[in-house]
Amino acid sequence: MYMNTFSEIKKELFHVTINDPTKESKYGKFLDKLVFEYDQRGKDEDWDLWYFSDNTEFCRDSAKHYLEEIEKQFAEHHKWSIALEQGDLDKKHDFRVDKFRRFFGCFCFYLYAALESFAHEVNIFYELGERRRDVSAKRIKSQLDRKGKPYSLLSHLDLLSSDPDLITFFEYRDAIMHGYVYPLSFTKDAFFVKGSPKDALFSFNNININLLDFCRESYSKVNDFICKGWRYFEIDELSPPKGTD
Numbered sequence: 001m002y003m004n005t006f007s008e009i010k011k012e013l014f015h016v017t018i019n020d021p022t023k024e025s026k027y028g029k030f031l032d033k034l035v036f037e038y039d040q041r042g043k044d045e046d047w048d049l050w051y052f053s054d055n056t057e058f059c060r061d062s063a064k065h066y067l068e069e070i071e072k073q074f075a076e077h078h079k080w081s082i083a084l085e086q087g088d089l090d091k092k093h094d095f096r097v098d099k100f101r102r103f104f105g106c107f108c109f110y111l112y113a114a115l116e117s118f119a120h121e122v123n124i125f126y127e128l129g130e131r132r133r134d135v136s137a138k139r140i141k142s143q144l145d146r147k148g149k150p151y152s153l154l155s156h157l158d159l160l161s162s163d164p165d166l167i168t169f170f171e172y173r174d175a176i177m178h179g180y181v182y183p184l185s186f187t188k189d190a191f192f193v194k195g196s197p198k199d200a201l202f203s204f205n206n207i208n209i210n211l212l213d214f215c216r217e218s219y220s221k222v223n224d225f226i227c228k229g230w231r232y233f234e235i236d237e238l239s240p241p242k243g244t245d
Contacts (some may be wrong), residue, residue, distance in 0.1 A: 004038055006046060006127060015044060015240050026238040027125075027230050044130075049124040056117040060223060067219050070101040074191060074212050081188040101184070101193075108173040111222050112137070115160070118226050122153070125233055138170075152165035153232040159225055166225075168209070169218040172197050183207055 002013075009030065018024045031050050034040075040047035076095035083093070115137035122128070123135045124142060130143050141157035160166060175182055175197035182197040183204050191211040194203075 005069060006125075009033055009038065010237050015237075025230065026234040027225060030238060046124055046127075049115045049121060052117050052124065054216065056114050056121060056226060059110045059114035059117055060226060063107055063114060063219055063222075064107075066103050066107035066110060067215050070107060070212065073100045073103060077191075078113050078188060085188070097184070104211070104215070105176045107219075108137055108169070108176055111169070111219060112173045114226060118229060121233075122229075125237065126151070126153075152235045153229065156225075156229055156232050159221075163221065165214075166221055168195060168214070169222075174198075184211075 013026055013030055013033070014092050016026055016029055018026060021216050031053055034047055035050050037187060038047070041050060042048075073095055076093045077100075080093035116135075117137050119137045119140040120132065122140050123130050123132075126144060126147070126159045128143050128147065135143070137160055141154060141160070144151060144154060144157070172182070172193075180198050180200055182193055183202060185192040192207050193211050193214070194205075194207045195209055196206075
């Protein structure tokens with residue numbers, strides 16, 4: 001039985017009308033078409049795009065889960081701090097520094113994994129042909145640029161190397177991944193970390209990044225980056241070619 005190629009399926013979706021862009025996606029319809037009409041998952045690795053798309057969402061949602069756990073830890077710490085101020089030393093609480101560090105590490109790993117999974121989507125959907133072990137969020141722009149086409153996604157990918165908040169997020173993910181010990185400071189109303197987690201000396205100097213705000217902002221930016229990235233897939237590959245009606 002003849003199986004359509006990626007390019008042929010993309011052409012079929014050129015003229016698909018999206019009635020509600022906030023709820024529907026041509027990229028989603030493309031994935032549905034792969035799964036339900038041309039299912040080659042496990043037979044042709046190009047068709048594993050559906051798995052990577054699902055994995056991107058799983059990793060993003062897992063990061064959100066650990067963000068919520070971090071928020072719970074902050075609430076428990078705040079409750080405990082108030083109890084100490086009031087002299088209630090027996091007040092029960094669920095705050096633990098090791099638990100908090102574990103949740104923060106899991107948050108960083110899963111949020112970064114969402115970006116890595118997104119990079120694999122780019123590799124497959126844009127037919128870059130890169131070996132999977134060579135694909136990463138930090139390299140995908142140069143890999144896409146080698147195709148020599150004016151893809152809209154290229155400018156979007158610049159955010160990964162230009163946004164200061166994302167750069168700091170990458171530094172923390174790398175620091176935790178490679179076993180760096182980063183200082184953590186607490187007040188009644190906030191948790192704080194340093195802007196440079198890989199400082200050679202363990203020091204509490206310049207420990208001025210509000211960790212809860214940092215996690216919320218990192219999650220928001222990565223989530224926004226991925227969702228807008230999927231829209232660029234549609235602009236580049238699932239929109240009518242110029243000169244067509």
